[in-house]
Amino acid sequence: MSGIQYLVCLWILLITQSRFVRSDIQFIEKHxxxxxxxxxxxxxxxxxxxxxxxxxxxxxxxxxxxxxxxxxxxxxxxxxxxxxxxxxxxxxxxxxxxxxxxxxxxxxxxxxxxxxxxxxxxxxxxxxxxxxxxxxxxDTPASVDSGRIETCSGGSVVLPCLPAEEGLAVEGVSLKRQKGQEPVEVLYDSRRHHGNEPPSYSQFPAERFRLTSALGPGGITYNLTLQQLQPEDSALYSCQLLQRDRPDSHASLGRRALFVSVKGDDCSCSSSSTLLYALSSAVVVLLLTIVFVGICLCKLRPSVKPNRQAPIYEDMAGFKDLKSSTKLAPNHLEDTVSVYNNTSVKKSCPENHYESPTGALCPRNETQT
The missing domain is CATH 2.60.40.10 (Immunoglobulins)
Known part of the structure; x- marks a missing residue:
C-alpha cells in the first residue's frame, strides 16, 4: 500500500470512528x-x-x-x-x-x-x-417573535430586552420564563413597587445575571445576560423593559421570546469532537501535501548515474600483471622452440610472482641441468 493510500485509509477511519454527525434541530412555532x-x-x-x-x-x-x-x-x-x-x-x-x-x-x-x-x-x-x-x-398569531439559542452547561446567553412602546422612559426590567402552560416572572427590577412584591427580586442569584445598556443608532438598547446556566434552566425566555405610565404585563411574554437550550455533559464532548475533527483534518491535509510535493520533486529531479570507480585492488593487480609480462618477455622467447625443427612447443612454467619473479620454484628439466 502506498503512502497516499495509507493516509486516505487513516482519514476514513478518523471520520467513521468519530461522532461528528449530529441530527439537525428544526424550530417550529404553532398556536x-x-x-x-x-x-x-x-x-x-x-x-x-x-x-x-x-x-x-x-x-x-x-x-x-x-x-x-x-x-x-x-x-x-x-x-x-x-x-x-x-x-x-x-x-x-x-x-x-x-x-x-x-x-x-x-x-x-x-x-x-x-x-x-x-x-x-x-x-x-x-x-x-x-x-x-x-x-x-x-397568543394571537404574529404577536410574539420567537427564536432559539443553544449553550453548554455552565455557559451564558444574552437576551435582548425590548420596550413595549417606543419613546417612553424605562423604569425597570422584567424577565419571564415559560416551561409549562403559562409564563412565570423570574426576575423583576423596577423603581416602582410591583404590587405586594419588593422593588427588586429574582429567582436567579445576583452573580448569575447582569443588565447592560448601550447607545445605538436607534437609541439606548438593553441586554440581560444569564450566566452559569444548567440543563434545568432550558425554557422559553422573554425580557421586557418596564416603562413609565404603562402597566406591567405579568401574564404574557414580551414582543420577542427566545428558547434557551442548555445541553448537558455531551456538549463538551461535541466541542472536543469538533476540535479533534478540525485538527485531524489539518494534519491529514498537511501530510497529503508533503507526500504530493515529495513525489513531484522526485519526478522533476534529473537522473544522473554516477561513474563507477574501479576498486583500488583491481588497479594494483593490473599494474603487477603488466610489470610481470614486461619483465619476463625475454624468458618466454628463450623457452620457445621453433616449430620448423619439428619439436613440440615448450610451455612456459607458471610463475609465482610473489615468491620469485624468475620462476625459480619451477622444476628443472634434465637438459637444463
Missing part, C-alpha cells in the same frame, strides 16, 4: 388549535427498519407512539390517537406524523427513532435526521 407535521426519515440502509418511535425529550420525556411495519400505529395515551395521523411506513425509511388540535402542553422537543433488526445482537435504535422543537403559544 393553540393548529396542527404540526413531523417528517421522520433516515438514510437508506439494509436491512430496512421494521418500526419507528416518536418521542419527547425535554419537558415531558415520554414515548408518543410506536408503529410496526405493515401495522397500525399505537399511542402511549389513547385520547391522543384521535388527533394523530401517520402516513407512510418505516420500511420505506420515511414517514410523516401529523398532530392536530395543539395545546400549550404540546410544547417540547420531539425526535423519531427507527428500529433496525440485528440478528447477532440487540436491535439497533437509529435517531432520525432531524430533531424538532415545537413551541405552542396561546
Amino acid at each position: 393553540e388549535g393548529d396542527s404540526v407535521v413531523f417528517p421522520c426519515a433516515i438514510e437508506q440502509r439494509n436491512p430496512a427498519p421494521f418500526g419507528v418511535y416518536l418521542k419527547r425529550s425535554w419537558l415531558v420525556p415520554n414515548e408518543i407512539l410506536f408503529m410496526h411495519t405493515g401495522e397500525d400505529f399505537k399511542m402511549k395515551y389513547d385520547h391522543d390517537k384521535s388527533r394523530t395521523i401517520v402516513s407512510g411506513d418505516p420500511i420505506n425509511h420515511t414517514l410523516n406524523v401529523t398532530i392536530s388540535e395543539l395545546t400549550t402542553k404540546d410544547t417540547d422537543r420531539y425526535y423519531c427513532e427507527f428500529i433496525v433488526e440485528n440478528p447477532s445482537s440487540e436491535d439497533e435504535h437509529i435517531p432520525g435526521k432531524t430533531e424538532f422543537f415545537l413551541l405552542v403559544t396561546a
